Each structure stands twice: as structure tokens, then as C-alpha cells.
Amino acid sequence: xxxxxxxxxxxxxxxxxxxxxxxxxxxxxxxxxxxxxxxxxxxxxxxxxxxxxxxxxxxxxxxxxxxxxxxxxxxxxxxxxxxxxxxxxxxxxxxxxxxxxxxxxxxxxxxxxxxxxxxxxxxxxxxxxxxxxxxxxxxxxxxxxxxxxxxxxxxxxxxxxxxxxxxxxxxxxxxxxxxxxxxxxxxxxxxxxxxxxxxxxxxxxxxxxxxxxxxxxxxxxxxxxxxxxxxxxxxxxxxxxxxxxxxxxxxxxxxxxxxxxxxxxxxxxxxxxxxxxxxxxxxxxxxxxxxxxxxxxxxxxxxxxxxxxxxxxxxxxxxxxxxxxxxxxxxxxxxxxxxxxxxxxxxxxxxxxxxxxxxxxxxxxxxxxxxxxxxxxxxxxxxxxxxxxxxxxxxxxxxxxxxxxxxxxxxxxxxxxxxxxxxxxxxxxxxxxxxxxxxxxxxxxxxxxxxxxxxxxxxxxxxxxxxxxxxxxxxxxxxxxxxxxxxxxxxxxxxxxxxxxxxxxxxxxxxxxxxxxxxxxxxxxxxxxxxxxxxxxxxxxxxxxxxxxxxxxxxxxx
Amino acid sequence: xxxxxxxxxxxxxxxxxxxxxxxxxxxxxxxxxxxxxxxxxxxxxxxxxxxxxxxxxxxxxxxxxxxxxxxxxxxxxxxxxxxxxxxxxxxxxxxxxxxxxxxxxxxxxxxxxxxxxxxxxxxxxxxxxxxxxxxxxxxxxxxxxxxxxxxxxxxxxxxxxxxxxxxxxxxxxxxxxxxxxxxxxxxxxxxxxxxxxxxxxxxxxxxxxxxxxxxxxxxxxxxxxxxxxxxxxxxxxxxxxxxxxxxxxxxxxxxxxxxxxxxxxxxxxxxxxxxxxxxxxxxxxxxxxxxxxxxxxxxxxxxxxxxxxxxxxxxxxxxxxxxxxxxxxxxxxxxxxxxxxx
Numbered sequence: 013x014x015x016x017x018x019x020x021x022x023x024x025x026x027x028x029x030x031x032x033x034x035x036x037x038x039x040x041x042x043x044x045x046x047x048x049x050x051x052x053x054x055x056x057x058x059x060x061x062x063x064x065x066x067x068x069x070x071x072x073x074x075x076x077x078x079x080x081x082x083x084x085x086x087x088x089x090x091x092x093x094x095x096x097x098x099x100x101x102x103x104x105x106x107x108x109x110x111x112x113x114x115x116x117x118x119x120x121x122x123x124x125x126x127x128x129x130x131x132x133x134x135x136x137x138x139x140x141x142x143x144x145x146x147x148x149x150x151x152x153x154x155x156x157x158x159x160x161x162x163x164x165x166x167x168x169x170x171x172x173x174x175x176x177x178x179x180x181x182x183x184x185x186x187x188x189x190x191x192x193x194x195x196x197x198x199x200x201x202x203x204x205x206x207x208x209x210x211x212x213x214x215x216x217x218x219x220x221x222x223x224x225x226x227x228x229x230x231x232x233x234x235x236x237x238x239x240x241x242x243x244x245x246x247x248x249x250x251x252x253x254x255x256x257x258x259x260x261x262x263x264x265x266x267x268x269x270x271x272x273x274x275x276x277x278x279x280x281x282x283x284x285x286x287x288x289x290x291x292x293x294x295x296x297x298x299x300x301x302x303x304x305x306x307x308x309x310x311x312x313x314x315x316x317x318x319x320x321x322x323x324x325x326x327x328x329x330x331x332x333x334x335x336x337x338x339x340x341x342x343x344x345x346x347x348x349x350x351x352x353x354x355x356x357x358x359x360x361x362x363x364x365x366x367x368x369x370x371x372x373x374x375x376x377x378x379x380x381x382x383x384x385x386x387x388x389x390x391x392x393x394x395x396x397x398x399x400x401x402x403x404x405x406x407x408x409x410x411x412x413x414x415x416x417x418x419x420x421x422x423x424x425x426x427x428x429x430x431x432x433x434x435x436x437x438x439x440x441x442x443x444x445x446x447x448x449x450x451x452x453x454x455x456x457x458x459x460x461x462x463x464x465x466x467x468x469x470x471x472x473x474x475x476x477x478x479x480x481x482x483x484x485x486x487x488x489x490x491x492x493x494x495x496x497x498x499x500x501x502x503x504x505x506x507x508x509x510x511x512x513x514x515x516x517x518x519x520x521x522x523x524x525x526x527x528x529x530x531x532x533x534x535x536x537x538x539x540x541x542x543x544x545x546x547x548x549x550x551x552x553x554x555x556x557x558x559x560x561x562x563x564x565x566x567x568x569x570x
Numbered sequence: 571x572x573x574x575x576x577x578x579x580x581x582x583x584x585x586x587x588x589x590x591x592x593x594x595x596x597x598x599x600x601x602x603x604x605x606x607x608x609x610x611x612x613x614x615x616x617x618x619x620x621x622x623x624x625x626x627x628x629x630x631x632x633x634x635x636x637x638x639x640x641x642x643x644x645x646x647x648x649x650x651x652x653x654x655x656x657x658x659x660x661x662x663x664x665x666x667x668x669x670x671x672x673x674x675x676x677x678x679x680x681x682x683x684x685x686x687x688x689x690x691x692x693x694x695x696x697x698x699x700x701x702x703x704x705x706x707x708x709x710x711x712x713x714x715x716x717x718x719x720x721x722x723x724x725x726x727x728x729x730x731x732x733x734x735x736x737x738x739x740x741x742x743x744x745x746x747x748x749x750x751x752x753x754x755x756x757x758x759x760x761x762x763x764x765x766x767x768x769x770x771x772x773x774x775x776x777x778x779x780x781x782x783x784x785x786x787x788x789x790x791x792x793x794x795x796x797x798x799x800x801x802x803x804x805x806x807x808x809x810x811x812x813x814x815x816x817x818x819x820x821x822x823x824x825x826x827x828x829x830x831x832x833x834x835x836x837x838x839x840x841x842x843x844x845x846x847x848x849x850x851x852x853x854x855x856x857x858x859x860x861x862x863x864x865x866x867x868x869x870x871x872x873x874x875x876x877x878x879x880x881x882x883x884x885x886x887x888x889x890x891x892x893x894x895x896x897x898x899x900x901x902x903x904x905x906x907x908x909x910x911x912x
Binding site for chain 1: 607608609610611613669671672673674675683685688712713716740757758759761778779780782785786788789790792793796797798
């Protein structure tokens with residue numbers, strides 16, 4: 013039932029969006045570019061009507077085009093101001109597509125969000141990330157009622173939806189009556205039960221229920237509409253899902269939280285929950301429970317801060333000659349200054365006496381510098397008997413680093429490894445609040461999967477680099493692994509794989525420090541540092557100040 | 571532009587609403603920072619505030635909306651010249667509430683060379699930026715904790731001096747830019763720079779109401795607003811008018827509100843016991859208490875006023891201990907209970 017149903021849901025969502033664009037805001041479409049996605053967009057266009065504008069805003073769009081303004085090239089050519097409407101303005105009353113929204117900058121996202129608040133258009137954010145390691149900025153996701161996964165195959169058999177009259181429903185939606193109190197009550201309780209706290213989400217759920225009622229020719233939302241709203245709006249945002257639904261397998265990572273409201277046992281809510289949950293594929297719900305916590309943390313962590321893009325903002329440098337490409341900013345005064353000496357020569361026979369003719373060679377492009385951000389990735393051995401003390405000191409060092417993170421533009425991440433796995437305990441963050449919460453429940457003891465930890469750090473470092481930050485890996489270990497990459501235990505295999513992982517890191521040219529915390533120098537950590545191409549710093553008695561000092565000494569130059 | 575959501579129709583968020591009203595009554599308090607989750611109605615409240623603000627008297631034609639009552643020398647680049655030509659013409663203008671979006675360029679914030687004029691007429695003219703537009707009004711920065719560093723620097727400088735000085739692109743311009751800074755953001759997504767935090771007079775924690783009845787009421791209000799914004803605004807027009815009048819009266823009364831010495835001593839005791847550095851905490855508490863009294867139509871501040879503003883005036887001024895998990899609000903509440911009695 014799964015694929016067909018999801019196809020149906022996507023088709024339904026397109027209809028609902030067209031019925032109440034202002035109330036529903038938009039949609040996040042997850043999945044790679046595909047025929048199914050194109051078909052979905054075509055559906056939306058059909059529902060919105062042929063005259064509704066649909067615009068696409070690539071992430072590299074410049075402000076002039078996005079917000080409108082003076083068309084520089086045409087103005088120079090014509091010698092009179094030539095204005096151009098912005099893309100955001102053109103999209104009003106239709107839809108704006110943001111492709112690769114998971115890669116867009118916070119500034120771009122903030123602009124879309126602000127524009128949408130002023131003059132409504134549907135926001136269609138394509139989330140083309142893989143494995144959920146990136147996500148569109150939360151400011152955009154928060155403003156989209158629906159978060160859909162596009163199925164691989166185009167949906168079939170949605171004749172039931174095709175037969176419904178979307179245009180008629182669109183006219184009717186404002187006249188739809190309010191949902192009965194009991195139904196609203198249930199929706200609120202269901203949201204609380206799934207850990208969905210945002211009021212805006214509830215507002216979306218209400219709007220979706222009303223649009224659904226309009227679509228199905230009802231005068232007010234009934235239980236079916238509420239179930240649909242719960243499924244389309246609330247379920248994808250669920251933070252935790254009752255694990256009793258899946259008794260066959262152990263529940264995923266986040267434990268189901270205790271019921272906060274005694275009224276949650278209310279039969280009506282149970283019925284709603286059951287209907288909403290049973291309509292969803294089981295694995296989907298479990299995947300939601302597993303991914304959501306992780307994903308939202310990463311989205312939060314990745315949303316902040318600026319990338320080291322130097323062409324557009326930051327402190328100004330001197331301008332230099334060059335071709336005017338999209339995104340560059342023309343230094344007008346310097347350009348005119350460059351053109352001025354040639355005025356008499358060039359304006360022979362020109363239209364106007366007052367205008368200085370500007371040629372391409374006169375263009376001066378502005379440059380800016382911006383500080384690079386750095387991310388310090390701690391890889392901490394939390395295995396064995398001394399782990400707890402070591403962890404406590406590392407926590408101290410992290411908090412010291414974060415306490416002035418704002419000044420040093422630093423982010424901190426922590427990967428702890430023990431037993432069979434390396435966990436990203438603190439995803440890259442600048443927030444003391446978040447780090448503190450996540451450091452709270454670290455555990456120690458067990459075997460030492462050093463190789464897996466180095467691989468995890470490697471992947472994270474590469475991801476950070478893609479985001480324009482300079483990673484520094486700090487390994488705190490005695491350099492002796494005893495779990496291989498495939499999970500088998502044993503000193504030899506563990507060491508062998510750790511060396512291999514270290515060599516991989518070296519090849520990636522990531523800065524690293526190995527802090528040797530073995531009580532006596534046995535050479536293992538030194539060898540690891542060598543294999544990794546890392547600096548080596550012995551610190552037999554790990555203490556927060558020492559760690560802090562070493563990290564600062566090896567921090568990438570800003 | 572859509573009709574804004576009426577301020578008086580906002581359900582809950584009493585702390586935020588009170589802080590904003592205090593900032594309207596006494597702009598010298600220095601702005602409001604709203605911490606909280608997304609979708610908890612921070613932006614709605616701040617945008618709704620615009621409709622309640624009393625209109626301003628401005629020098630006619632001045633690009634910076636200068637106050638006719640103030641010294642002309644302050645606005646050297648525009649209205650000083652106008653004023654020397656005899657009597658100053660004035661007009662009324664709405665109090666501005668300006669959005670500073672994340673990722674705004676320095677050009678847009680500071681103002682820049684007017685490209686159109688420069689290109690077509692070869693004239694060097696200054697095009698005022700967001701700071702100029704916010705003069706005598708409110709500057710709102712959503713997600714201020716994500717604002718880029720160089721913009722934070724710029725804001726800090728202008729907020730401290732009340733003047734925007736532009737020295738770039740061959741321009742040399744200075745104009746007054748005094749505004750009330752309103753910020754919002756979620757500390758989980760990044761900390762706010764301490765210097766910037768210190769600029770805010772009041773700080774409130776905005777939480778999504780957990781109470782189901784309140785949540786339903788919010789969804790219902792939003793539904794009614796989305797269905798017909800104008801009708802919704804009309805239904806709240808009386809309440810809005812009353813609120814606007816109350817704010818105007820409180821503003822007029824503000825300077826007449828007195829605060830007794832024993833109460834000042836108690837304010838000082840609260841600040842000392844809570845460990846607030848500097849005097850800004852005391853000053854803010856005193857001014858906020860007076861503003862609250864003015865809003866209540868009284869001529870003297872009472873203990874209740876102090877109690878109501880203590881947390882919002884001091885919350886962000888306590889020395890941070892990274893290892894201490896007790897919230898600042900709880901610490902302040904404890905101290906207030908000790909000094910004023912429970």
C-alpha cells in the first residue's frame with residue numbers, strides 16, 4: 013500500500029495547496045529530480061490555473077533579480093534608468109520553486125520567508141539531499157505546511173482526486189465553517205503526543221482540514237479531514253512516535269517520551285491517532301522517529317552563520333577590474349573614474365554630453381573579505397575504565413571553547429566512540445545551550461572502535477568543508493583500537509583499520525591533532541598521528557585547560 | 571501589503587506584549603529581545619505593534635524624518651539647510667517599524683550611492699538605507715543571533731551613538747539614526763554576541779503555550795484572520811483604538827511618574843543580590859517600572875511594577891556560568907521573592 017498511498021498523498025497535497033495557498037504556505041518536496049516530481053509540479057500548475065505564475069529561483073540568484081531594482085547593464089546601455097521587477101514579485105499569486113533548497117544560504121531563505129509574509133505565493137522547496145545529512149533551512153521548512161517525499165514512480169490511480177473539482181473548492185474554501193471544538197482539541201492533543209510544539213503547524217493543520225473539506229464538498233471539516241491533516245501536516249514533523257505500534261522490532265534511537273497529558277488517552281484521540289498512523293506505512297513512521305531528532309538537530313546546526321563567500325559581503329577591499337558576472341557588485345564610482353579620462357574621446361557623436369560613456373574594460377568589481385569559520389571536531393575515546401574522567405575534561409574544554417565561540421567564529425562537534433559505534437554526540441554547533449544538553453548524557457566504557465570514529469570524523473570534516481568552514485579534527489585517544497570497521501573485535505584488525513582510516517584522512521588534507529592520553533608513551537598514538545598527517549601532543553593527564561590550549565595552538569588561521 | 575494581525579487579538583504572550591508596550595512608552599529603555607521557538611508568534615506581535623504607534627511630527631521633506639523640536643545641527647546633510655530658510659514646515663508621518671532581513675547587504679542597511687542618479691545624471695547622491703528609515707521608530711531583526719558579524723558591528727555602533735556615519739563610495743554623510751532595536755531568535759541555533767545582548771533593555775522568553783485551550787484559541791483566531799483579514803481587524807478595531815489611546819496617554823504621563831527612594835533601594839538590592847554587573851540593570855528596571863505605572867494610569871511606581879519587570883530587565887544581564895543549569899529567570903525570581911517578599 014505504501015507507494016500508491018504516498019503518491020495519493022502527494023497528489024492530494026497539490027490540490028490542497030492550490031485551494032488555500034495563503035493558509036498552507038508551501039511544500040518541501042524531498043527526493044532527487046525525477047519525472048514524478050515534474051509531474052507533481054505540472055499537477056500543481058494545472059490546479060492553480062494556467063495564468064498563475066510559476067517561477068524558479070536558483071540558489072545563486074542575486075539580490076537585484078530576486079528583489080528587483082535597477083538593471084545595471086541596460087541602464088548603462090540606455091543612459092536612463094531601466095527597472096526590472098524582482099522574481100519574488102513576479103511569483104505573487106503563484107508559486108516560487110527553490111531548487112536544491114538544502115544548499116541555500118540563510119540569507120536567501122530569510123528573504124523568501126520575508127517576501128512570502130508580505131505578498132503570498134506558494135513556496136515549493138526541493139530538498140535533494142541524500143540520507144538526510146542536509147536539510148533546507150528551518151525558516152523555510154517551518155513555513156511549508158507539507159513535507160512530502162516524492163515516490164520514485166509517478167503516482168497512478170489518482171482518478172479519485174482528478175475527479176474532484178479543485179477550482180470550485182478554491183472558491184468555496186473561505187466559506188467553510190470552523191472545525192468542531194472536539195476535533196480541534198484532538199488535533200492539538202495529537203500534535204502534543206507526537207512532540208509537535210509549533211503553533212504554526214497547528215494553524216497549517218487546521219487550514220489543511222478546511223481545504224480538504226472544501227475539496228470533498230463538505231461544509232465544515234469532519235474527522236476524515238482531520239485525519240488527512242494529521243497525516244500530511246503533523247506526521248512528517250513527528251519527533252517521537254509511540255513504539256508500541258511496532259512490537260516486532262526494538263524501538264529506534266529516541267525513547268518514546270512519557271505521556272504529558274492524561275487526556276491523551278481519550279478515546280477520540282486514540283481513534284484519530286490510529287487512523288492517521290495506520291494510514292501511514294509502518295516503516296515510514298519508524299524512520300520518522302529515528303531520523304527526525306537527528307535531522308532537526310543537523311538542520312539547526314547547519315542553518316546558522318555565513319559562508320565564506322567573499323564576492324558579496326563582508327568588509328570592503330579595493331575594487332579591481334574585471335567582467336561583471338552575476339553576483340558581483342559593480343563599484344560604480346571606481347568604474348566611472350576609470351571611464352572619465354576617455355570621455356571626450358568616446359563621446360564624439362554620442363547622444364548625450366552629460367553621461368560618461370562606460371566600456372566593459374572600465375568595470376571595477378567590488379571585493380569583500382569575510383572571516384572564515386572553523387569547526388573543531390573532537391573525536392573522543394570514551395571506551396575503557398578511564399573514559400569518564402576523560403570525557404568530563406573534554407566537556408570542560410568544549411564549553412570553554414564555545415563560551416567565546418562567537419568571537420572566534422568557532423563551531424564545535426563531538427564524536428564519542430565506544431562499544432561498536434562512533435556517535436555524533438554534538439553535531440557542529442555554536443550554541444552552548446545545545447552542546448550542554450547533548451553532553452549531559454554521555455556514557456563511557458567498553459571496546460574501542462577507533463577506525464569507525466576516524467571515518468566518522470572524516471565524513472563530518474568533508475561535510476563542514478563543503479559548507480565553507482575549515483575543519484580541525486582533535487583526536488583524544490591512546491591510539492589503540494580494537495574494533496575493526498566491520499565491527500569484529502580484535503586488536504590486530506582494529507589497529508589495521510584505524511591506520512587505513514587515518515591514511516584516508518591524511519589524503520583528504522584535513523588538519524588534525526592527536527592528543528595522546530595514554531599514561532605512558534607506547535608509540536601507538538604517535539604512529540596514528542603520523543599515519544593521519546596530524547600533529548602529536550602528549551597529555552597523559554587530560555585536563556580541560558590543556559586540551560583547550562592545544563586546540564587553540566592548532567586552530568586554523570582566520 | 572496585508573492588513574496586519576491586530577495586537578489586541580494576540581492570545582497569550584503577556585510577557586512579550588508587556589515588554590513591547592513598555593518599549594513604546596519609554597523608547598529610552600533600549601529595545602526588546604525575544605528569545606523563543608519558531609512559530610510562537612514573536613514576529614506577529616512585533617508587526618502588530620506598528621499599528622499602535624502614535625504618529626510622529628517630522629520636518630517636511632527631510633529624508634531622515636527629523637524631529638522639528640530638536641536641534642537642526644543634528645541633521646547636517648538634509649534638513650539643516652531647509653531650516654535656515656525661515657519657518658520649518660512640519661508634517662505627520664507614521665512611526666516606522668523597519669525589518670532588517672538576515673543577509674541584508676551593508677549598502678541596504680547603511681545607505682549607499684543612489685545608482686539611478688549617478689548613472690543617468692552623473693550626480694552623486696545618497697540613497698538612505700534601513701537605518702535612516704528606522705530613525706525615531708523600531709528596527710526589527712528576526713533571528714538576530716544569525717545576523718552576520720559585520721552587520722552586528724554596524725548595528726552596535728549606530729545603536730550606541732544614535733548616528734549613522736557613511737564613509738564609502740566617495741560619500742561622506744552623517745545622519746541621526748535613533749531607533750528601538752527589537753530582536754528575536756532561538757538561542758539553540760547560536761548564541762547572541764554579549765555586546766549586542768547588552769544593548770537590549772528588556773529580554774523575554776517566549777514559549778509556545780502548552781495549554782490546549784489556548785492553542786485552540788490561537789488557531790481559531792488565525793483561521794478567522796486568514797479567512798478575512800479586514801473583517802477580523804474591524805472586529806478588533808475598538809480594542810486597538812483603546813490600546814492606542816492608552817499608549818499615547820502613558821507616553822504623555824511617563825515623565826511625571828515618580829518612584830520612591832525605598833523602592834529604588836529595593837531595586838538596587840535585587841540587582842546586587844542577583845549579581846548584575848554595572849548600573850544598566852537598575853536603570854532599566856526603574857524606567858520599566860515607571861513605564862508600567864504610566865500604562866496603568868498611575869503617577870507613582872509600586873512594588874508590583876518592579877516585580878513585573880524584574881525578570882525581563884535582568885534576565886540577560888546575569889553573569890553566565892557555562893556549567894550552571896539553573897535558568898536565569900529562576901534565579902531572578904528567587905532574589906525578587908527574597909527582597910520584596912513572596
